[in-house]
Amino acid sequence: MNLRRLRAIAVKEWIHIRRDPRSLVVALVLPLVLLLLNGYGLNFDLTDLPFALCDYDQSSTSRLLQESLVRSELFRLVGSVRSPAEAEHLIQDGDCLFALIIPPHLQADLAHGKSVAIQMLLDGSDANTASIARQYVTGALTSSSQRLVAEAGKRLGLPARATLPAITMERKILFNPGLDSRHFTVPGLIVVILVILGALLTSGAVVRERERGTFETLAASPLLASEILLGKLIPYLVLGFADVIIAVCTGALFFHVTIAGSLALFLACAFVFLLCALGFGLLISTIARTQQVAMTMAIVATLLPAINLSGFVFPVRNMPLFLKLIAWVIPPTHFLIIARSIYLKGVGLGVIWPQLVVLIVLAAVILRACLTRFRKQL
């Protein structure tokens, strides 16, 4: 490998990038836009769930129950209905997510110490939202229930202790005390954006030369395959690293999600990861025959796997075995663990070294594969 020749290739590639200002701007603005859009749009913390109420009891207790639901920010009362059928209609039209049906004699039954079942009609079509909504309503009813039990106990003249829960619980939340899902999604988003951007940037790098016929010129030159590949990679590494920094700053400025651990360690890991991501794009570029195929492949092969398989949104532990295996060989899964650990838990190399080793191995394997494919083409 000759450093002078390497530099020449890198400079040539840089000129290509500079000549296309729109792509350059997109490459630098993309992380900002994507992070903002997703940071606000991807939110697990559901609030204002629309619901309808069918109150057959119309008593002070049922009104109290309704108030306790409305007062919390979690629910929003869309309207009262007179029958479950009417409620079902509202759900069908998508006007509300669920409906609660309070049976007649709620107040009377509770006063006699009888338990009362409240029916919930729930739109299950979006399963995730539905199960979170069920969880919320269960929680709200449990606390109402406890209050009612305490009141009943007082009426019956029981000692206060007898109606309190026998075991009290203390909750301690580490790393993200507010349970704000943004702290979970922002580091993940940085990972996803880097994967996609990496592949987008380099997926055209080799195949473009082939399509334009300049590939033969390169092949005829005294350049080594490794020099060409590395030379092509370097400008994109610089660009990708700028993207990392833009993404980290955006997360800190707009979402107040900052790195709890060492920034230097994070950047070092990000560098290794960039090698994987850009290398993967290059690999696509050496496989595809046209830019059309390369670029569509880059989107298909990175966008969804990075989002769905890496654990960015959906936990890897829920996946069937064959997907788990794929998840464990793709780089984003490992960098995601690193990113979240450094961002949220502030841990150091002592904890994340296994993932870092895997990333280094993957980077080596991907770049090696690029070189083999590329040599064959030369």
Add this chain to the structure above:
Amino acid sequence: MRLRSLIRKEFRQFRRDRRLFGMAIMAPIIQLTLIGYAANLDVKGLPVAICDEDLSRESGRLVSEVAYSGYFRVAASSVRSEDLIPLLARGRAQLALDIPHNFGRDSRTGKAQVQIVLDGSDSNSAGIGAGYLSGIVLQHGARALVLQRTRAGGPPVPLPQLDLRPRILYNPQLASLYHMVPAVLGLVLLVITSNLTALSIVREREAGTLEQVMVTPVRAWELMLGKLVPYALVATFDLLLVLAVVLFWFQVPLRGSFLFLLGSALLFLLTCLGLGLVVSTVSRTQQQAQMTIFLVIFPSIILSGFMFPIENMPDWMQPLTYAIPLRYFLVIIRAVMLKGSGLPELWPNVLALALFAVGLVGAGAALFHKRLS
């Protein structure tokens, strides 16, 4: 006649690049599998670490209730209290239950206390997991209370309870699959159609063959249709393929009208073609076209409600979603398949899609014309 030879030319190019052909078929299948099987937010088998300092019969019972609840997997038992936090930091467990000394004795007098420690970094799993864990502990406490009262020989005191009886409509098993899989259809159409169309036109411009075709007596609209029709056919093929997989492999119910669904899908297909056309006219190189398409696709995934409900977005963001054609298509396909809705409920969405289709194809055609002349 001229149109037919243009279409034939495009298909020949298509056939010559076998990777393109493979991708058009494989991409939808891969995407479906990834979404269908991976998209699962259920909280099951959460790794929990347990520190039982009491080691009494009472605490043992609580531990086994946690272990056999189905929600948790005991990742580490008999951990020392001070080791719990490092264990969570290393990611070995996501929750920890800390049962102190004298738990058994205190629970007989109703003064027992336990601590739940959560790794809040995955806030969603942590919150739901903590909910389940508290539920188990509370139930255990309630049982202990009843036991204690009967032991004391007092009469059983009836205490009122509010129970929730959920009846889940449309998707009783709450399978996320039913929600996500139909939506993939929209995404596949968007990615494949708009991307391939835009790139195929820009490629000719880059290669300089567009000028060659222009000097022939082929008219602009013929040239345009010659580009659009082949990709429309490929996309229609993808549409049917994905629908078949959704219905027969994933067995998502189709409760509404198939024809209505197909009609809306074709309408959406038109908007994707139009989008590809517009992008192709404003891009000089394939890389530019690619970047531009991507700038449209990624926000579409988020803003369309593909993964997260639109109602959950901040208020300033929700109006933006109306500018995303995918949004309307997702509403339609999900409602038709799961709720059995039809035109009476969905007409505003169909209308919006139609407007987008006409607008985008019209704008694309006008721009295409202008660039050629």
